[in-house]
Amino acid sequence: MHCKDMLGSLSAYVDGELEAQFCAEIERHMADCGNCRAVVDTLRKTVYLYREHGHADVPEEARDRLYAVLHLDKP
Amino acid sequence: MYATEAELIAAARAGHQGAFTEIVERHSGTVYNLALRLVNNPQEAEEVLQETFISAFRALDRFEGRSQLGTWLYRIAYNAALMRLRRRQVATESLDAPTTTDDGDMLPREFVDWSTLPDERLLGKEFRGVLEGALAALPDSLRSVFVLRDIEGLSTAETAETLGLTEVNVKVRLHRARLALREKLSGYFAPMVAGR
Numbered sequence: 001m002h003c004k005d006m007l008g009s010l011s012a013y014v015d016g017e018l019e020a021q022f023c024a025e026i027e028r029h030m031a032d033c034g035n036c037r038a039v040v041d042t043l044r045k046t047v048y049l050y051r052e053h054g055h056a057d058v059p060e061e062a063r064d065r066l067y068a069v070l071h072l073d074k075p
Numbered sequence: 076m077y078a079t080e081a082e083l084i085a086a087a088r089a090g091h092q093g094a095f096t097e098i099v100e101r102h103s104g105t106v107y108n109l110a111l112r113l114v115n116n117p118q119e120a121e122e123v124l125q126e127t128f129i130s131a132f133r134a135l136d137r138f139e140g141r142s143q144l145g146t147w148l149y150r151i152a153y154n155a156a157l158m159r160l161r162r163r164q165v166a167t168e169s170l171d172a173p174t175t176t177d178d179g180d181m182l183p184r185e186f187v188d189w190s191t192l193p194d195e196r197l198l199g200k201e202f203r204g205v206l207e208g209a210l211a212a213l214p215d216s217l218r219s220v221f222v223l224r225d226i227e228g229l230s231t232a233e234t235a236e237t238l239g240l241t242e243v244n245v246k247v248r249l250h251r252a253r254l255a256l257r258e259k260l261s262g263y264f265a266p267m268v269a270g271r
Contacts, residue, residue: 004182007182007183007254008250010250010254011246011249011250011253012246012250034186034188035183035186037188038186038187038188038190039183039186039257041188041190041191042185042188042189042190042257042260042261042264043253043254043257044190045189045190046253046256046257046260047225047253049197049206049260050206050210050221050225050226050256051225051226051228053198053202053203053206054206054210054222054225054226055104055108055226055227056107056108056111057104057107058103058104058107058124059117059121062107062117062121062124063103065121065125066099066103066121066124066125066128067096067099069125069129070095070099070125070128070129070132072092072095072096072099073092073096075096075100
């Protein structure tokens with residue numbers, strides 16, 4: 001397996017959606033390829049950072065105005 | 076308070092204020108975040124938020140329940156945000172277009188492994204701006220998929236339904252979005268590894 005062959009499957013790999021046999025091939029390749037290892041680890045970290053810190057809450061004043069235009073009492 | 080979504084919708088149709096409030100509480104966060112990431116402007120995102128719930132509540136009688144209430148609302152928000160983008164005629168593709176392979180995947184250019192940097196170094200004061208800047212630089216077509224799947228946690232099927240895409244298309248776009256973001260974040264974090 002070459003680096004380019006696995007590139008398209010890396011998201012499925014980090015999401016745990018690949019078949020065991022293909023995962024094993026990717027892991028064999030990564031054991032000898034520091035670049036692919038770095039890409040997988042930083043890809044996983046990128047997703048983690050956005051999951052943890054990417055959401056923006058509705059600002060409190062915007063929430064107040066939303067409830068006001070909908071004529072609802074804010075809980 | 077409402078055991079099922081069908082009960083919630085029935086109560087809203089019957090005019091129960093509590094049901095409307097429950098719908099707003101459940102879905103306003105994702106509606107706002109999707110709008111904000113697409114229009115990149117808090118004021119306009121708030122307008123999309125208001126428009127979405129006003130239109131949805133007016134049209135609730137026409138909601139047929141074929142999709143989940145959430146995906147129906149997010150679709151309304153997505154369309155409202157897209158209308159604004161079109162009106163603004165914002166260029167939808169990044170000027171700094173990444174190098175792609177024949178099948179469209181971006182070839183990585185950064186190979187420094189910054190994933191093991193401790194969180195206190197990653198989460199510095201510029202961190203949120205870096206995260207938001209990288210996201211804003213994505214083409215709209217990738218950004219909407221990434222926001223719904225990876226930030227808001229919708230399933231592939233829900234994202235596909237919201238955006239009117241096939242599930243395969245969602246997966247392809249999600250992967251391209253992640254690779255592009257990884258590249259951008261690497262540009263920022265990799266020098267920290269060298270300076271460790």
